[in-house]
Amino acid sequence: MLVGHQPKEFLLAVEALTVSFDGFKAVNDLSFYVDENEIRVIIGPNGAGKTTVLDLICGKTKATSGSIQFRGKELTRMRENEIVKTGVGRKFQNPSIYDDLTVFENLEISYPRGRSVFGALTFTRDAAVRDRVHEVAEMIFLKDRLNMNADLLSHGQKQWLEIGMLLIQDPDLLMLDEPVAGMSVSERAKTAELLNRIIKNRSVLVIEHDMKFVEDIAHKVTVLHQGQILSEGTMEKVKNDPKVVEVYLGH
Secondary structure (H helix, E strand, O other), rough: OOOOOOOOOOOOOEEEEEEOOEEEEEEEEEEEEEEEOOEEEEEEEOOHHHHHHHHHHHHHOOOOEEEEOOOOEEEOOOHHHHHHHHHHEEEEOOHHHHHEEEEEHHHHHHHHOOOOHHHHHHOOHHHHHHHHHHHHHOOOOOOOOOOOOOOOHHHHHHHHHHHHHHHHOOOOOOEEEEOOOOHHHHHHHHHHHHHHHHOHHHHHHHEEEOOOHHHOOEEEEEEEEEEEEEEEEEEHHOOOHHHHHHHHHHH
């Protein structure tokens, strides 16, 4: 071993993670590591444990055993709101936005300062807030929709707005569950562009079924099957893995 050689620091280190529901192991002794500025995509057949992995990382589900370290902090002992504060943002499958508010107001309400009761009471729409809202709106292709009510947006635009509501909190890790489900081809292409742009200073963990989209964004792909890793590596490597073809891509 090299003298003074430090072990590699990962943004996210998941080790020997297991969760059992009534004896059924939805995630079984799972270990994987996500680097800084990486887009990692988790794929696999239905029931493989993909969404459960995100639930475990964000604290929605508690692990039976194992470790989840984020920037060296152990997440398995933290509550959901504490995990958000460490810099982990999560978007669920269905967009949860405020339909009766404008795009601007949806982004503004997600601005970190407005999050606590005291913060919300003393919240003022100052230049810093406005600038940040405009900056994020441009990133998510909604700069010209700021004054539009969110319920008038297309399905794809609603998904972008929710990603924007996470981005405005500036998380170090952004977790997205099937972000392009139900999107048009052009919206999917723009979403790939969006994700490739936002990893300049964060990592993104994505669950996705759309293989074309996965090819457009993934630095590394983890294939889950029955709560365990079946294969891992570049999309090219995974795509040509006989086990993956048999279990997943062949169907």
